Amino acid sequence: MSAPIEVPKWADVTLVPALAVILAFLVAGSVVIGIGENPVRASILLVQGAFGSGEGIGYTLYYATNFIFTGLAVAFAFHAGLFNIGGEGQATMGGLGAALICLQFDFLPWYLVLPLAILGAMAMGALWAFIPGYLQVKRGSHVVITTIMFNFLAATLVVYLLVNVIGKPGSMSPETRGFSPSAHMPFMHEALAVLGITIPKSPLNLSFVLALLASYGVWLILWRTRYGYEARTLGANPSAAHYAGISVPRVTMSAMAVSGALAGLLATNEILGVQGRLLLEFSSGYGFIGIAVALMGRAHPVGIFLASILFGALYQGGTELSFEMPLVTRDMIVAISGLVVLFAGALDMVMRRPVAFLFRVFHKEEA
Amino acid sequence: MAQAPAIDLIGIEKRFGDVHANQDVTLSVAQGSIHGIVGENGAGKSTLMSILYGFYEADRGSIRINGQSVIIRSPKHAIALGIGMVHQHFMLIDTLSVLDNIMLGAEEGWRLAPASTALRAKLKRIADDYGLAVDPDALIDDLPVGLQQRVEILKALVRDAQILILDEPTAVLTPDEADQLFALLRVLRDEGKTILLITHKLEEIMHVTDHVSVMRRGALIATFETANTSAPELAEAMVGRPVLFDLVKGPSNPGVERLVVDQLSVCDLHGNERVHGVSFTIRAGEILGLAGVSGNGQSDLLEALAGLRAPKAGHIVLDGVDLVTARANPSQRRAMGLLHIPEDRLKMGLVPSFSAAESMILGFQSDEDLGLGPLLDPACVLNFAGDQMRKFDVRPQAPDLKTSKFSGGNQQKLVLAREIEHHPKVLLVGQPTRGVDVGAIEFIHKRLIALRDAGVAILLVSVELSEILSLSDRIIVMCDGVITGERTPQTTHERDLGLLMAGVKDHAA
Numbered sequence: 001m002s003a004p005i006e007v008p009k010w011a012d013v014t015l016v017p018a019l020a021v022i023l024a025f026l027v028a029g030s031v032v033i034g035i036g037e038n039p040v041r042a043s044i045l046l047v048q049g050a051f052g053s054g055e056g057i058g059y060t061l062y063y064a065t066n067f068i069f070t071g072l073a074v075a076f077a078f079h080a081g082l083f084n085i086g087g088e089g090q091a092t093m094g095g096l097g098a099a100l101i102c103l104q105f106d107f108l109p110w111y112l113v114l115p116l117a118i119l120g121a122m123a124m125g126a127l128w129a130f131i132p133g134y135l136q137v138k139r140g141s142h143v144v145i146t147t148i149m150f151n152f153l154a155a156t157l158v159v160y161l162l163v164n165v166i167g168k169p170g171s172m173s174p175e176t177r178g179f180s181p182s183a184h185m186p187f188m189h190e191a192l193a194v195l196g197i198t199i200p201k202s203p204l205n206l207s208f209v210l211a212l213l214a215s216y217g218v219w220l221i222l223w224r225t226r227y228g229y230e231a232r233t234l235g236a237n238p239s240a241a242h243y244a245g246i247s248v249p250r251v252t253m254s255a256m257a258v259s260g261a262l263a264g265l266l267a268t269n270e271i272l273g274v275q276g277r278l279l280l281e282f283s284s285g286y287g288f289i290g291i292a293v294a295l296m297g298r299a300h301p302v303g304i305f306l307a308s309i310l311f312g313a314l315y316q317g318g319t320e321l322s323f324e325m326p327l328v329t330r331d332m333i334v335a336i337s338g339l340v341v342l343f344a345g346a347l348d349m350v351m352r353r354p355v356a357f358l359f360r361v362f363h364k365e366e367a
Numbered sequence: 368m369a370q371a372p373a374i375d376l377i378g379i380e381k382r383f384g385d386v387h388a389n390q391d392v393t394l395s396v397a398q399g400s401i402h403g404i405v406g407e408n409g410a411g412k413s414t415l416m417s418i419l420y421g422f423y424e425a426d427r428g429s430i431r432i433n434g435q436s437v438i439i440r441s442p443k444h445a446i447a448l449g450i451g452m453v454h455q456h457f458m459l460i461d462t463l464s465v466l467d468n469i470m471l472g473a474e475e476g477w478r479l480a481p482a483s484t485a486l487r488a489k490l491k492r493i494a495d496d497y498g499l500a501v502d503p504d505a506l507i508d509d510l511p512v513g514l515q516q517r518v519e520i521l522k523a524l525v526r527d528a529q530i531l532i533l534d535e536p537t538a539v540l541t542p543d544e545a546d547q548l549f550a551l552l553r554v555l556r557d558e559g560k561t562i563l564l565i566t567h568k569l570e571e572i573m574h575v576t577d578h579v580s581v582m583r584r585g586a587l588i589a590t591f592e593t594a595n596t597s598a599p600e601l602a603e604a605m606v607g608r609p610v611l612f613d614l615v616k617g618p619s620n621p622g623v624e625r626l627v628v629d630q631l632s633v634c635d636l637h638g639n640e641r642v643h644g645v646s647f648t649i650r651a652g653e654i655l656g657l658a659g660v661s662g663n664g665q666s667d668l669l670e671a672l673a674g675l676r677a678p679k680a681g682h683i684v685l686d687g688v689d690l691v692t693a694r695a696n697p698s699q700r701r702a703m704g705l706l707h708i709p710e711d712r713l714k715m716g717l718v719p720s721f722s723a724a725e726s727m728i729l730g731f732q733s734d735e736d737l738g739l740g741p742l743l744d745p746a747c748v749l750n751f752a753g754d755q756m757r758k759f760d761v762r763p764q765a766p767d768l769k770t771s772k773f774s775g776g777n778q779q780k781l782v783l784a785r786e787i788e789h790h791p792k793v794l795l796v797g798q799p800t801r802g803v804d805v806g807a808i809e810f811i812h813k814r815l816i817a818l819r820d821a822g823v824a825i826l827l828v829s830v831e832l833s834e835i836l837s838l839s840d841r842i843i844v845m846c847d848g849v850i851t852g853e854r855t856p857q858t859t860h861e862r863d864l865g866l867l868m869a870g871v872k873d874h875a876a
Contacts, residue, residue: 225741229725229732236720242675243707243715244730245698 011355017296017303017344019351021310024339031335035327042321042328049320050313056320058188058202064305064312065204065269068211070290071308072218073263075299077129077143079222080255081235086132086147087263088287089154090125094264095271096158097124099176099278103166106183113183118210118268125264126257128154133256137249143256151287159280166278175279185272205273207265214262215301221258231255263287292341295348307344311337371434373398373530373561374419379428381414388414389425390585396530396578398433401552401562403572403593406582406605407776407804412565415582416532419563420452421445432530451523455535457515459507466490466503469522486525493524497554513544520551531555532563537571538802541660541830542865549575567804569598581605606806616816619840622651625824626672626705626793631681633664633671640679641667643848649793649824654815656839656856657828660868664848665828666710669797672826673707674700685793701730704792708782708799710828716782719771723761724752726770727785755784760810776807783811793824800834812838832861846870 029039050060070087077084084090097120105113132146161167162174188204222228234241234251241248270282293311297303318333343351374396381389389411396402406412417423419430421439430437432448439445442452459468466483469490475482487503494500501510501517510518516536523531533552537545552562552575564576572579573593580590581604588604603609626649633642642664649655659665670676672683674690674697683690685705695703709715717726728737728748737751738744752766759780761773770778779799786794796815800808815838819825829835835842842854844867852867 224743224745226732226738226743227741229728229743232721233718233729233732237714237718239715240718240729243673243697243709244732245674245696245701246732247696 008359011359012298012352016348016351016355017307019355020296020343020348021340023351024336024343027339028332028336031332032328037325037327042325045324046317046321047313048317049324050317054200055202056316058200058204059316059319060309060312061208062202062204062269062274062312063315064308065208065211066266066286067289067293067308067311068215068304069266069269070263070286071293071297071304072214072301073259073287074290074294075297075301075304076218076222076262077255077259078294078299079228079235080231080251081238082133082136082252082255082259083144084129084132084147084256084259084263085144085291086129086150086260086287087266087290088283088285089147089151090128090260090263091266091283091287092151092154092158093128093260094121094125094267095278095282096154096161097121097264098267098271099166099179100124102179102183102272103176106180108182110182110184114185114272117183117272118265121264121267121271122261123264125267126261129260129263130253130257133253137252155281158278162278162280168277173279176277178277179272183272184276185268187273203274205269207269207273210265210268212305214265215305218262219301227251227254263290289337289341292344296340296344310340314340370398372396372431373433374563375431375434376415376419377429377431379415379418379430380426381411381418381423382426387585389418392428392582392585392587394580394587394590396561396563398561399556399559400577401556401564401575403564403566403576403579404582405566405569405572405579405601407567407774407806410582410605410804411585412582413534414585416452416534416563416565419445420450420532446526446528449527449529450532451520451526451528451530452532453516453519453523453534453536455538457519459515459518461508462506464504464506465501465510465518465521468507468518469503469525473526489525490521493521497524497551497558499524499551511544512539513541513547516540516544516548517551528560530561530563532565534565535567535802536564537566537568542832543660545571567802569601569805572601573598583607602805605804616837617820619653619819621653621840622822624648625651625686626826627682627684628672629682629684631668631671631683632679633667633676634679635667641848642671642678644681645845645848645850646681647843647850647853649826651792651824652819652822653840654819654825654827654838656835656842657826657845658832658835658842658864658868659830659845661830663845663868665845666797667848668845669707669710669795669826669828672795673697673705673709697730698733701789704790705795706786706789706791706793707795708786708797710797710801712778712782713771717770717778719769721770722767723756723770723773723781724748724766727752727755727766727781729785731785731789755788756781758788759784759814774804776803779803779811780807783814787814787818791818791823793826794818795826795828797828798830799827800829800831832864835864836861844868 025043032039032042049056051057070091073087074084098117101117101120102113105116128150132143132150135141135146136143159174166176167174168177185205185207188206188208189199189201191206192199222232230246231251233244233246234248266283266286271278275282289311293304293307297307314333314337322328322330322333372395376392376394379389379392392415404412414423418425421441421444430439437448439448466486470482470486490503499517499521501514501521507515507518536548540548556562566572576593578590579593579601581588581601583605629646630644631642632640632644635641645668657665671678674695678691685703690700713719718729725748737747749766756764756766761777761780773781799811815825827835827838836856839856842856842859844851844864846868847870851870
């Protein structure tokens with residue numbers, strides 16, 4: 001045991017994560033030197049790729065949208081004391097939910113089919129998280145285990161359905177037919193063009209607005225409603241929740257469902273916004289990185305937004321970087337993201353100790 | 368030349384932000400003595416000890432151990448200097464044996480066998496020297512609390528501690544275990560060890576110490592020779608004003624039967640029956656004291672009454688409604704006026720990581736006046752909490768402050784305020800003054816009596832016999848899950864209750 005590590009709150013949410021990013025870049029930079037490239041130029045290219053052009057910013061925000069949804073999903077469950085690491089599977093099922101609606105109803109006008117598809121995505125994501133919640137409450141199977149297994153179940157289920165049931169007839173690739181344009185989530189450049197604003201083309205679509213609304217919604221539910229109070233009480237002190245008459249089964253199952261619905265919303269960005277059909281592995285790891293996003297964002301919607309922008313920028317800037325510097329492969333970018341996760345998550349305490357020490361030293365000098 | 372004092376603290380200063388936790392504390396402790404340190408919660412005792420044990424570094428001031436000037440940088444360093452500490456919350460690993468726990472951190476080398484053989488021999492020697500026998504192969508989990516504490520003391524002695532700091536050592540002990548501890552401390556003192564005893568219990572100070580220092584608001588107010596002082600004098604120095612020891616309590620006016628408990632049996636979480644067919648009633652306007660050594664079924668009984676655990680058999684009737692057959696959950700019981708101050712406030716009564724205001728709506732989060740429909744209005748919550756904190760003189764009066772930052776007494780006042788302000792008809796009170804300082808105890812007792820006089824039926828569960836005796840109108844005693852006797856405070860005394868607590872039924876009072 002040692003003295004508690006106390007860091008002022010503002011530093012906890014800004015300085016500590018910033019240090020993590022800087023350290024990750026320093027380590028990654030030494031790798032870049034190792035393969036014979038200039039790390040400073042690489043960093044500049046990365047930042048320029050992510051923020052240097054309207055198109056780049058569009059891509060960055062498009063990636064960030066995915067991270068916001070999966071980050072919120074992890075954070076919501078986390079506040080209720082549940083570790084939902086099944087965002088990947090819930091997002092996959094969200095895609096299935098959206099696709100089933102679109103395949104049936106995409107003859108309807110957009111103002112009917114889009115809300116239905118969004119609800120479909122949320123419902124299937126919620127279901128895929130509710131079942132592990134139910135199993136934990138009724139059978140004592142821990143959600144960490146079951147949500148991992150449900151990731152595999154979702155993947156295999158969608159493969160089966162795409163190959164045997166809802167796949168495009170006569171096609172060799174496991175995917176559905178393309179949805180009609182009415183089931184397409186408008187791109188941001190299309191939506192703004194209606195208002196007379198021109199921005200460069202990018203996959204950024206109105207799901208980004210939905211992600212911001214979801215962030216606000218999560219904040220509202222957790223910190224401004226009786227239900228959120230109950231969920232946070234359960235997460236912070238289960239005995240106190242029991243004492244307060246809070247139904248642990250009800251809150252556990254519902255918090256998992258809300259968490260799954262948030263992960264399911266990833267489908268609005270990928271399936272409704274960009275692909276316009278259901279295909280395999282569209283969730284490509286966003287569900288897992290959502291854990292790091294939630295961790296880095298201190299499980300708060302504002303923090304999650306900032307962390308999502310960071311990861312979005314890494315994705316987008318990294319893609320540009322590997323164009324410009326062929327030696328820096330796509331895998332290197334994954335490694336850099338991994339380093340950020342490592343420093344922000346696993347080594348968080350390692351960062352905090354020197355920061356706390358500096359605060360103590362400066363504080364003493366003031367006094 | 369006289370022997371140098373074991374400990375010399377000179378001008379110790381420590382600040383945490385705006386809080387001046389220790390101001391200019393100067394303290395000298397003679398070798399081979401038991402030195403008590405008393406003070407209200409938050410008076411700075413723990414900070415001072417943490418500085419001595421190397422958890423914190425003082426902002427200013429110096430420390431001398433046996434006349435040598437030292438700077439203590441870490442607990443490891445403190446141990447090397449011969450300082451050992453027994454924490455209020457034991458630092459033991461439940462699933463390991465006594466020997467493994469003691470060896471932890473002193474394995475010396477990568478092979479365990481030589482260290483454990485040497486340690487076994489050393490433990491034997493210490494056991495012989497001090498009469499401190501504990502089976503080295505027993506699992507911590509299987510030991511009663513009193514023995515677990517011995518293991519903590521052994522840990523220090525094995526590391527050749529000459530100075531032993533004990534932080535609230537009796538908070539978790541039965542009176543009997545406490546007596547054994549004091550006997551042990553005297554033996555250690557006579558062997559030349561120096562003992563620092565931190566407590567709020569003045570009785571213990573008077574009983575066992577040679578010297579006593581009083582702390583108030585971070586400063587050391589005075590040091591007395593125990594023989595030349597008295598409990599009231601110490602209490603006055605601690606609180607800064609005279610403290611009422613004898614409660615002014617009028618006769619009770621019992622009214623209708625509020626809560627009738629009939630043949631109630633309760634099992635613990637493992638399915639072992641802990642309460643066997645207990646029956647009693649509580650009337651409006653009376654305090655029924657439930658005495659007993661902790662762990663004899665009182666906690667299980669309280670939880671069953673509050674609806675936290677389904678009883679195995681029997682009935683709990685509140686104002687004519689059978690709560691057991693109605694399967695009333697804790698919220699429904701609350702709505703019917705059955706409120707509960709739980710035994711363990713941090714584990715159950717509060718959420719330490721929430722703000723005080725948020726903790727003050729725990730259990731009442733569905734109250735209509737806290738917000739519209741499903742919403743919770745933070746302004747309403749803050750207002751409610753602010754009001755109650757003023758009424759109950761909670762310090763600091765900061766509803767935004769994290770619950771865990773309040774001292775024990777003030778945390779207890781938060782729970783008390785919350786439950787009392789929701790107008791109970793029946794109030795279940797578990798260990799209301801555990802770990803609470805003298806000033807707050809007086810306040811809490813007065814509130815409970817005022818509540819009784821207002822017609823509330825109160826069940827008081829406490830391991831403090833003096834508390835039971837001074838507050839209750841009737842007393843029942845539980846041992847091993849059955850009621851061994853009923854008394855009134857006028858017709859009994861501590862020895863009589865002690866026999867009932869030990870399970871000796873119906874002896875002549």
